[in-house]
Amino acid sequence: MYDLIIRNGTVVDGSGLPGYQADVAVKGNRIAKIGKIAETADKEVDASGKIVAPGFIDPHTHFDAQLLWDGAAKPALSHGVTTIVPGNCSLSLAPLKADHRMRLVGMFNQIEEMPYKAFREGVVWDWETFSEYITRIRKGLAINVAPLVGHSVIRLWVMNDAATERTATDAEIAEMQDVLRECLDAGAAGLSTSYVDMDETLQPVPSRYADAREVEALAAVLGEYGRMLQIVPEFYDPDLTIARLDQLAELSIKYQIPTTFSPLFVNSDNVDAVDRVMNRVDEQFTRGARVWPQVQTRPIDISFSFAVPSLLFIRYPNWYRIMRFGTPEEIKAHFADPENRKARAAEVADANGLWEKLVLRQVKTEANQKYVGQTLAGIAADRGVTPVEAMIDISVEEDLEAHFLAADMGHNDDEKVVRLLKHPRVHIGASDGGAHILSFSTYGDTGYLFAHFVRDLKTMRLEDAVKKITSDTASIWGIPERGLLRAGYIADITVFDARTVDRGVEKFVQDVPGDGSRYVRDSHGVDTVIVGGGIAWSAKGGYQEARGAVLPGEAADRPQLVAAE
Amino acid sequence: MTDANLSVVRKFIRPQSGDSWATIAERELPKLKTEEGVSSLQSWNLHVYMRAPAPEGSPRAGNPILPSDVIFIEPPMAAA
Numbered sequence: 249m250y251d252l253i254i255r256n257g258t259v260v261d262g263s264g265l266p267g268y269q270a271d272v273a274v275k276g277n278r279i280a281k282i283g284k285i286a287e288t289a290d291k292e293v294d295a296s297g298k299i300v301a302p303g304f305i306d307p308h309t310h311f312d313a314q315l316l317w318d319g320a321a322k323p324a325l326s327h328g329v330t331t332i333v334p335g336n337c338s339l340s341l342a343p344l345k346a347d348h349r350m351r352l353v354g355m356f357n358q359i360e361e362m363p364y365k366a367f368r369e370g371v372v373w374d375w376e377t378f379s380e381y382i383t384r385i386r387k388g389l390a391i392n393v394a395p396l397v398g399h400s401v402i403r404l405w406v407m408n409d410a411a412t413e414r415t416a417t418d419a420e421i422a423e424m425q426d427v428l429r430e431c432l433d434a435g436a437a438g439l440s441t442s443y444v445d446m447d448e449t450l451q452p453v454p455s456r457y458a459d460a461r462e463v464e465a466l467a468a469v470l471g472e473y474g475r476m477l478q479i480v481p482e483f484y485d486p487d488l489t490i491a492r493l494d495q496l497a498e499l500s501i502k503y504q505i506p507t508t509f510s511p512l513f514v515n516s517d518n519v520d521a522v523d524r525v526m527n528r529v530d531e532q533f534t535r536g537a538r539v540w541p542q543v544q545t546r547p548i549d550i551s552f553s554f555a556v557p558s559l560l561f562i563r564y565p566n567w568y569r570i571m572r573f574g575t576p577e578e579i580k581a582h583f584a585d586p587e588n589r590k591a592r593a594a595e596v597a598d599a600n601g602l603w604e605k606l607v608l609r610q611v612k613t614e615a616n617q618k619y620v621g622q623t624l625a626g627i628a629a630d631r632g633v634t635p636v637e638a639m640i641d642i643s644v645e646e647d648l649e650a651h652f653l654a655a656d657m658g659h660n661d662d663e664k665v666v667r668l669l670k671h672p673r674v675h676i677g678a679s680d681g682g683a684h685i686l687s688f689s690t691y692g693d694t695g696y697l698f699a700h701f702v703r704d705l706k707t708m709r710l711e712d713a714v715k716k717i718t719s720d721t722a723s724i725w726g727i728p729e730r731g732l733l734r735a736g737y738i739a740d741i742t743v744f745d746a747r748t749v750d751r752g753v754e755k756f757v758q759d760v761p762g763d764g765s766r767y768v769r770d771s772h773g774v775d776t777v778i779v780g781g782g783i784a785w786s787a788k789g790g791y792q793e794a795r796g797a798v799l800p801g802e803a804a805d806r807p808q809l810v811a812a813e
Numbered sequence: 814m815t816d817a818n819l820s821v822v823r824k825f826i827r828p829q830s831g832d833s834w835a836t837i838a839e840r841e842l843p844k845l846k847t848e849e850g851v852s853s854l855q856s857w858n859l860h861v862y863m864r865a866p867a868p869e870g871s872p873r874a875g876n877p878i879l880p881s882d883v884i885f886i887e888p889p890m891a892a893a
Contacts, residue, residue: 415880450865451871459827459828482883485860487889531818565865
């Protein structure tokens with residue numbers, strides 16, 4: 249008698265080998281048998297006409313805060329993602345002293361667009377250490393979590409205010425090593441650091457004040473555990489990216505650790521850049537380094553309103569400053585002033601035709617409904633103003649609640665993107681799930697992979713796409729007993745329809761604590777998602793059992809590896 | 814990077830404790846006058862030079878260089 253049987257599906261087992269017809273039986277939290285199964289089970293899933301694959305693993309997310317009020321990391325789980333890696337880019341929510349909470353909240357607000365009010369109303373601050381944070385998120389966990397610990401947070405813990413003032417002393421570095429060991433012992437999957445992020449005062453985050461010897465000392469600790477080092481390089485410049493990946497390669501070889509950098513984009517303004525970076529990746533792998541570039545599947549879309557500071561304006565200091573630090577009244581007054589309106593319009597005039605292409609996607613007033621769905625070029629022509637002036641005027645008229653979409657802003661050269669996605673030294677990831685919640689939806693990248701590159705363009709085999717986001721990811725991160733459908737492995741399984749799997753349209757929903765909003769996408773074509781042997785989500789039943797685990801977890805929790813026969 | 818299997822890429826250094834544009838210029842570009850060296854470094858490292866200034870009173874005020882920075886000590890290489 250099994251607990252669960254998935255019948256009549258096509259098993260695409262994550263190895264990249266061709267799919268085959270078989271049933272899959274689950275007993276407890278493990279796959280018990282794959283093949284023709286005559287026995288019955290308490291629960292059965294009819295997978296006729298569908299793909300039965302390992303659960304997808306998303307290696308670059310920022311669900312650290314969301315996991316405190318939503319153990320399913322909605323809607324990631326419904327897209328077939330069974331394991332997420334939060335804590336990227338030097339930011340995690342532990343270890344965190346009570347005195348530092350508001351500083352970190354400020355960083356999460358600035359970098360990940362998580363509202364202050366969500367922390368005020370959605371978070372009970374009942375942890376300080378990493379171990380206490382893990383205990384906290386384990387309650388009600390429906391998705392597996394392999395959390396990184398953030399370098400900026402470790403620096404704050406050890407150095408307090410000096411974390412954003414100077415390099416560390418030898419004694420402070422030794423203390424950081426000890427803190428990192430405690431985090432790894434408590435279940436951290438590795439360490440993340442950043443060379444680009446800014447805090448809420450628009451000054452560099454603490455990790456950027458670290459010198460090379462500090463990073464090396466922390467990498468040495470990762471080497472004791474064989475865990476991951478993740479960085480955000482200056483991804484906008486290939487020379488800088490190459491310099492960073494060279495540094496990673498040295499650490500990878502010296503301490504025998506896997507490393508990853510994210511993101512790597514196809515840049516339409518510099519089409520050779522990605523080839524240069526990948527050539528260097530190949531050279532470093534040939535030397536024996538592990539420097540995995542993470543590449544996202546989706547093109548870059550940015551949605552925004554004037555009510556919150558948008559990434560789109562970060563290149564324009566006067567725009568960004570008023571949006572970042574102004575109250576709604578101050579922002580409205582600023583843009584309603586004719587002199588400011590003229591100056592701001594002139595400041596962004598040279599944007600390679602960006603503004604003309606923006607689409608108005610949502611307004612509040614009846615008067616402007618006629619413009620919804622139109623480009624700013626069209627609206628501007630109707631109003632007899634420039635596109636930027638039209639954007640400013642409508643934003644003021646709508647009390648800053650006019651929402652615009654800048655679609656396909658980059659990483660949209662399908663031929664180059666798929667070449668990257670298929671590259672054996674590329675790690676599919678960089679979804680940023682749970683972050684940038686007011687700029688774009690970070691959900692549905694796996695649906696887009698199958699719908700766009702596998703089904704529509706036919707530039708990638710289904711089996712290869714599955715492998716890339718399951719067993720490859722598990723291998724890169726050293727996650728045992730997941731990522732493949734094998735008897736004896738943990739039963740993290742996604743059942744989906746290859747004919748219909750996709751990401752839904754982006755929509756703006758209000759489901760963040762404190763009446764906050766975010767952009768999300770529903771899943772299409774995903775039928776059933778199984779985590780740890782339990783049905784965590786299904787298209788018919790919605791969110792169900794919560795059997796998520798923390799990976800790799802504390803030593804006592806880790807699965808015992810069994811030698812191959 | 815000195816490994817023989819690696820192709821040549823743009824040379825860079827990591828700042829030493831207390832480094833400024835001038836100290837890096839004097840150490841890495843000794844054939845140039847300090848002002849010329851500083852000017853060259855700044856033009857090759859706009860990611861640092863164009864950084865928003867640190868607030869007044871900050872230990873970093875007046876010096877945009879961070880300990881974690883990559884500082885290029887030569888111009889971009891010509892496309893292959």
